[in-house]
Amino acid sequence: MNILILGSGGREHALAWATLQNPKCDKLIVAPGNAGIALIAECARLDIEDGNAVAEFAGENAIDLVIVGPEAPLAAGVADRLRDAGFAVFGPSAAAARLEASKSFTKEICDAAQAPTAAYGHFTDAEAAKAHVRAEGAPIVVKADGLAAGKGVIIAESVDEACAAIEDMFGGSFGAAGAEVVIEEFMTGEEASFFVLVDGETCLPVGTAQDHKRVGEGDTGPNTGGMGAYSPAPVMTPEVTQRALDEIVRPTMAEMARRGTPYQGVLYVGLMIEDGAPRLVEYNVRFGDPECQVLMMRLGAQALDLMQAAAEGRLAEAQVTWADDHAMTVVLAARGYPGAYEKGSVIKGLDALPEDSFHMTFHAGTTTKDGAVTASGGRVLNATARGATLAEAQARAYALVDAIDWPEGFCRRDIGWRAL
Numbered sequence: 001m002n003i004l005i006l007g008s009g010g011r012e013h014a015l016a017w018a019t020l021q022n023p024k025c026d027k028l029i030v031a032p033g034n035a036g037i038a039l040i041a042e043c044a045r046l047d048i049e050d051g052n053a054v055a056e057f058a059g060e061n062a063i064d065l066v067i068v069g070p071e072a073p074l075a076a077g078v079a080d081r082l083r084d085a086g087f088a089v090f091g092p093s094a095a096a097a098r099l100e101a102s103k104s105f106t107k108e109i110c111d112a113a114q115a116p117t118a119a120y121g122h123f124t125d126a127e128a129a130k131a132h133v134r135a136e137g138a139p140i141v142v143k144a145d146g147l148a149a150g151k152g153v154i155i156a157e158s159v160d161e162a163c164a165a166i167e168d169m170f171g172g173s174f175g176a177a178g179a180e181v182v183i184e185e186f187m188t189g190e191e192a193s194f195f196v197l198v199d200g201e202t203c204l205p206v207g208t209a210q211d212h213k214r215v216g217e218g219d220t221g222p223n224t225g226g227m228g229a230y231s232p233a234p235v236m237t238p239e240v241t242q243r244a245l246d247e248i249v250r251p252t253m254a255e256m257a258r259r260g261t262p263y264q265g266v267l268y269v270g271l272m273i274e275d276g277a278p279r280l281v282e283y284n285v286r287f288g289d290p291e292c293q294v295l296m297m298r299l300g301a302q303a304l305d306l307m308q309a310a311a312e313g314r315l316a317e318a319q320v321t322w323a324d325d326h327a328m329t330v331v332l333a334a335r336g337y338p339g340a341y342e343k344g345s346v347i348k349g350l351d352a353l354p355e356d357s358f359h360m361t362f363h364a365g366t367t368t369k370d371g372a373v374t375a376s377g378g379r380v381l382n383a384t385a386r387g388a389t390l391a392e393a394q395a396r397a398y399a400l401v402d403a404i405d406w407p408e409g410f411c412r413r414d415i416g417w418r419a420l
Contacts, residue, residue: 001025001026001027001064001065001308002026002027002028002029002062002065003019003025003028003063003064003065003067003304004028004029004054004057004058004061004063004065004066004067005019005028005030005031005041005066005067006030006031006046006048006054006067006068006069007030007068007069007070008030008032008033008037009069009070010292010293010329010362010363010379010382011069011070011286011287011288011292012030012033012037012069012070013034013036013037013293013362013363014292014295014297014362014382014384015303016030016040016041017040017296018299018300018303018304019303019304020040020041021300021301022301022302022305023301024304025304027042028040028041029041029042029043029044029061029063030044031044031046031048031057032044032046034364034365034366034376035363035366035367035373035374036361036362036363036373037363038368044057049072051076051077051080051082052081054081054082055082055085055087058082058087063087064088065087065088065089065090065307065308065311066082066089066090066091067090067091067307068089068090068091068265068286069286069287070286071097071100071147071284071285071286072147074091074097074265074286075094075097075100075101075147077093077094078091079091079093079094079097079265080093080094088308088312089311090265090266090307090311091264091265091286092263092265093261093264095261096256096261096262096264096265096285097285099252099256099263099267099283100147100282100283100284100285101146101147102146103143103145103146103282104145104180104182106280106282106283107122109252109255109256110280112255113251113252115248116277116279117279117280117281118141118185118186118187118272118281119184119185120182120183120185121183122180122181122182123180123181123183126166126167126170129181130162130166132183133156133162133163133183134159136183137159138156138157138158138159138161138162138186139155139156139157140159140162140183141153141154141155141156141185141186142156142162142165142166142169142181143181143182143183143184144169144178144180144181145177145178145179145180145181145182146174146177146178146180147177148174148175148178152169152174152177152178154223155186155223162183166181166183187272187279187281188272188274189273189274191210191272191273191281192208192210192233192235192236192270192271192273193209193211193229193268193269193271194208194236194249194268194269194270194271195207195208195268195287195291195295196249196267197265197266197307197309197310197315197318198253198263198264198265198266198267199264199310199314200257200313201257201316202315203245203250203267203315204310204318204319205320206266206295207231207295207298207299207320207322208231208232208236208241209230209231209232209233209294210230210231210233210419211226211227211228211229211290212226212227212228212229213227215227215333215337215338215412216412217412217413217414218414218417222339223338224337224378225289225338226288226290226291226331226379227330227331227415228290228330228331228411228412228415229288229290229293229294229329229415230326230327230328230394230419231298231326231327233419234419235273237276239276240273240276240278243276244269244271244278248271248278248279249267253267264311264313265285265286265310266307266310267283267284267285268284268285268288268291270282270283270284289364290329290331290364290379293327293329293384294327294328294329294384297327297329297357297385297386298322298327299320302320302321305318306318306320324388325386325388325393326386326387326388326389326390326392326393327384327385327387328384328387328390328393328396328416329362329382329383329385329397329415330382330383330400330401330415331364331379331411331412332379332380332383332401332404332406332410332411333378333380333410333411334365334375334378334380334408334409335409337378337379338378343374343377344374344376345374345406345408345409346372346373347372347380347381347404347405347406347409348372348404348405349403349405350373350404353400353403354400357386358385358386358396359385359400360384360385361381361382361383361384361400361404362381363380363381363382364377364379364380365379365380375409380409381404381406381409383398383400383404383411384397385399390419391420393416394415394416394420397415398413
């Protein structure tokens with residue numbers, strides 16, 4: 001098979017790595033890719049949000065399957081354009097991608113499906129939103145309605161902080177994403193990520209993970225796109241997993257199909273679990289980043305078979321084979337992230353790192369300049385490892401971190417602390 005992966009981050013490096021483990025893969029192209037991906041696959045310059053350009057490129061390169069990594073091309077309708085052109089695509093339509101692209105739409109779907117989630121209000125006016133916050137009190141959660149690259153969520157500890165967040169969002173700090181806001185009750189419990197493949201009808205669970213969103217150790221400081229993750233999530237017992245499927249995922253998917261917008265791809269189900277009862281925090285319409293990295297380490301070659309089955313409507317005949325193992329990824333970020341950070345610093349020591357089924361350093365925000373790997377993003381590398389236990393996976397992941405020579409970078413040293 002000839003396969004095209006769209007994206008340039010750590011998620012796409014992990015998807016590329018897993019895809020290449022499968023003997024079905026004859027040729028792999030990643031667009032646009034990054035410095036790490038370029039070491040294992042062909043990279044192509046391509047506007048991945050331009051459906052016509054992607055479809056033309058796929059035709060010229062005899063592509064058999066397109067795997068869409070990030071959410072923006074999905075929201076832009078790239079999967080629709082590819083399907084119209086006859087390509088097998090792993091990723092939902094633009095209409096189905098509204099589950100991530102509009103938080104108010106997701107709430108509306110949950111209401112219709114009777115899926116348990118946080119109580120909320122949806123606002124297009126700052127003063128009305130602030131009046132709601134004053135009536136409800138704090139802590140409270142303020143979310144930009146649209147796509148904000150994982151950063152449009154403020155967990156406000158006070159009414160003043162929530163009102164300031166509302167002002168920021170309506171003032172344009174998150175661009176068009178903040179033109180409307182959703183304000184939710186603050187849910188207590190333990191958060192986990194649940195990943196389910198869907199082909200329009202069948203829902204197949206493909207793993208659980210927990211990530212660390214806060215930039216500081218002990219889960220303190222501002223939210224980020226994620227500073228590390230591990231899989232499986234201990235809180236996702238078989239009973240909790242089944243409840244999440246029966247009470248949240250399947251009713252949502254049935255409601256989407258009822259509306260004529262069946263879902264096809266991976267559904268990232270962000271959950272809050274308290275006393276064994278899961279409630280929905282959010283849906284994403286792609287693999288999480290950095291959760292994808294730990295899932296791909298654990299799934300390996302079968303990931304391609306599963307994604308192909310989802311794209312071709314054959315999930316009813318698919319099954320996941322899990323090893324009794326654990327995986328962890330530690331994010332190395334540029335100093336200053338998630339605020340202002342400098343680009344262009346040189347990263348050394350990568351050539352000497354082990355790369356096998358137990359150790360991989362996935363590139364997230366890197367480029368190559370004058371033969372050297374340099375940092376080009378906020379989250380830059382994902383030191384990822386598998387082990388028989390979570391403690392073993394953690395030790396291996398931090399051994400990778402310690403072998404990387406990059407003074408301009410930093411990481412949290414406590415990834416996995418809740419489970420360990």
